[in-house]
Amino acid sequence: QVQLVESGGGLVQIGETLRLSCAASGLDLRYHAIGWFRQAPGKEREEVSCLRWSDGFIYYGDSVKGRFTTSRDKTKNTVYLHMNSLKPEDTAVYYCTTDHPDPNSRGNCGDGYWGQGTQVTVSS
16 A cells, blocks of 8 residues: 655744655655645645656746755655745645556656645744
């Protein structure tokens, strides 16, 4: 059974930093992409980042480029989202997600498994 367990969300002030973690189990990440989406109240779900485990390539959404980075710990099967210079508009539920489990349909985060989400609130 595949599980994605996020942690690290919370309430921070403008300009502060936060690190989210996503521990994956039941899935061989060597053959997948894994990353982060977010959804704020009343807004469309937005892709934040997507890491291709095989070669480390990372996609970032335009709204977070230069402020957020994604890293991984291969020994822990864990991916991280390092969020710097946080703004009120970063307030959202952040979800860890993978690409599609079908080997013929892989590559795009958001098409496969999802975690339960973790709330990030940036207070002004």
